[in-house]
Amino acid sequence: MKIKFMLFPIISLIGLSCNNKTNDKLDVPNALSESESYEISSKRSQINLVDALYADLAEKTPELDHLEKNIVAMLRSKEDSLEKFQSFNQKNETYYEDAIFLKKQIKDSLLRNKINALILKSSLKYKANTKIQHDLIKKIDQQIIAIHDLHAYLKIVKTLPLIEQYQRIHHKATVKPLEGYLKEVNKTLKLVDTITKKIKTP
Numbered sequence: 001m002k003i004k005f006m007l008f009p010i011i012s013l014i015g016l017s018c019n020n021k022t023n024d025k026l027d028v029p030n031a032l033s034e035s036e037s038y039e040i041s042s043k044r045s046q047i048n049l050v051d052a053l054y055a056d057l058a059e060k061t062p063e064l065d066h067l068e069k070n071i072v073a074m075l076r077s078k079e080d081s082l083e084k085f086q087s088f089n090q091k092n093e094t095y096y097e098d099a100i101f102l103k104k105q106i107k108d109s110l111l112r113n114k115i116n117a118l119i120l121k122s123s124l125k126y127k128a129n130t131k132i133q134h135d136l137i138k139k140i141d142q143q144i145i146a147i148h149d150l151h152a153y154l155k156i157v158k159t160l161p162l163i164e165q166y167q168r169i170h171h172k173a174t175v176k177p178l179e180g181y182l183k184e185v186n187k188t189l190k191l192v193d194t195i196t197k198k199i200k201t202p
Contacts, residue, residue: 029056029162030052030056031052031055032053050159053159054155054158074147075144078144
């Protein structure tokens with residue numbers, strides 16, 4: 001199946017990421033620039049920063065860009081690929097449902113049991129004949145899940161060096177504002193303490 005072979009490019013990209021991430025010269029991504037801000041939300045309704053970083057990286061990396069287009073095209077074509085069998089299967093299932101409904105209207109018990117046996121035999125035969133299609137769909141779904149898992153893993157592996165670089169660059173710069181504000185807090189604390197000590201309690 002074509003989908004199965006898509007796992008190998010993702011695995012290869014992950015392997016390359018793990019081996020080369022310390023040697024790459026990383027530019028500051030747009031998602032981490034000072035002009036961008038991301039609200040932290042417990043409901044996770046805001047933009048996913050991992051996705052934003054990865055999207056920025058994929059635009060600059062032909063191999064990743066090709067992979068993303070490949071995945072999008074694959075997911076879009078799934079419905080078209082399954083449409084013919086789904087339509088075929090739906091008609092058959094509808095037929096057997098309607099046949100069972102019609103069978104219940106037969107008053108003669110012997111005739112009803114006879115037709116019920118015929119419907120059951122035909123239905124089981126149909127299920128046996130379409131097992132290959134159902135098995136293929138199951139394998140397709142399993143492979144797509146595997147692609148989603150590897151894709152998520154790839155995104156994290158590729159963007160961890162970016163966030164770590166961001167940490168190295170901006171870590172020290174975040175200390176001074178806190179130290180400066182602490183001085184202001186201490187001054188205010190000293191002032192309020194001095195004033196309160198002047199108050200004579202009854």
